[in-house]
């Protein structure tokens with residue numbers, strides 16, 4: 001069985017839902033994971049933010065926009081009166097519920113942001129059934145659960161998912177929600193923004209799927225960020241390691257954790273374009289093909305912490321002391337460079353920056369630099385490849401704050417000012433891809 005995930009844009013309009021239907025209605029039994037209609041999770045997050053600050057008028061305006069969008073898609077998609085009425089009733093009671101939360105200042109973020117996926121799956125399932133397709137909606141809240149560390153609870157997921165699949169076998173399509181889950185207390189939670197890809201790969205691992213497919217609005221993984229660079233191209237094949245590095249370092253097309261559940265089970269992940277199903281897309285699997293730089297990605301919102309101490313010189317245990325502080329505040333470090341008297345490291349989550357700084361100040365000088373971007377070059381055995389030294393030519397044109405080279409054979413990372421990101425991506429693109437260095 002395959003698992004097919006369709007993102008927000010794929011379910012974001014009537015015409016796209018019809019394209020999704022054509023793709024999934026091929027006679028084979030499958031699990032279909034859907035995200036919320038594009039833009040709706042952002043609106044739900046805004047509602048939650050406005051509840052926090054008790055901005056009732058603003059919240060109600062967004063609730064109205066969401067209601068209008070949901071009604072528009074429903075009316076444009078469904079033709080049977082009873083189904084349309086059931087959906088309309090659902091939409092109005094969702095609006096009433098959200099207004100109730102607003103008026104009573106009840107900010108349950110997790111419950112609010114879950115509504116996008118709950119609606120899109122309900123709608124698409126009704127549409128498929130109206131088309132006479134054998135489709136069944138199974139709620140992610142009946143099987144998808146994370147433990148207290150936030151990791152998928154595979155035993156629970158497998159048991160419950162197989163029970164639900166066996167309850168009504170012989171469906172062509174089992175639809176479920178991406179992103180949402182239960183936590184270890186059994187209350188509603190989620191897999192973090194963009195987490196529907198992760199849902200698909202967790203399900204893929206749980207059922208030992210033949211393949212996990214991620215359908216979006218572009219024909220696979222591109223060699224550079226298409227939002228900043230023109231004429232990027234799709235990469236036919238990436239190894240799990242290469243894809244994981246690119247996703248972690250900002251390639252938005254894939255949630256960073258997606259490859260984790262499927263890597264050891266060797267379940268391939270295929271990235272496909274809903275608007276161009278015939279395009280090959282990108283196959284992510286265990287095979288490593290070629291050497292050298294395959295793609296560039298960039299991750300914003302990086303903070304540098306420079307820790308300086310005269311006594312660092314020859315002082316063993318200095319780094320241990322630093323790392324223990326980051327461990328205490330559960331803050332991951334992405335890049336690190338050292339000199340005789342200073343250590344610079346980067347974090348992408350500044351939640352505990354103040355607390356970390358206070359503890360570091362007890363034994364060192366600390367400088368903080370914000371608004372940095374990690375630009376990451378990825379490819380098999382990149383650090384040994386003969387063409388890689390070419391990339392250092394760009395250093396004369398860009399202000400590079402830090403370089404990580406050799407931490408892994410597949411990755412070279414450069415830290416630059418976020419303002420310089422487009423220029424850096426373009427320069428690298430010109431040097432590497434236009435000059436055909438790979």
Ligand SMILES: Nc1ncnc2c1ncn2[C@@H]1O[C@H](COP(=O)(O)OP(=O)(O)O)[C@@H](O)[C@H]1O
Pocket residue numbers: 006007008009010035038194215216217218220221222223224225226227250251252253254296297
């Ligand atoms: N290296 C890359 N390759 C392909 N797409 C990328 C890359 N980096 C960023 N993107 C962006 O990722 C988008 C798809 O991801 P996303 O918006 O999360 O889709 P969905 O809503 O379908 O989950 C593309 O439209 C593209 O702009």
Ligand SMILES: N[C@@H](CC(=O)OP(=O)(O)O)C(=O)O
Pocket residue numbers: 006007008009035036038041042116178179192193194195196197
């Ligand atoms: N709807 C959620 C989950 C998700 O994965 O969405 P998308 O597949 O559209 O990136 C979000 O916006 O974060």
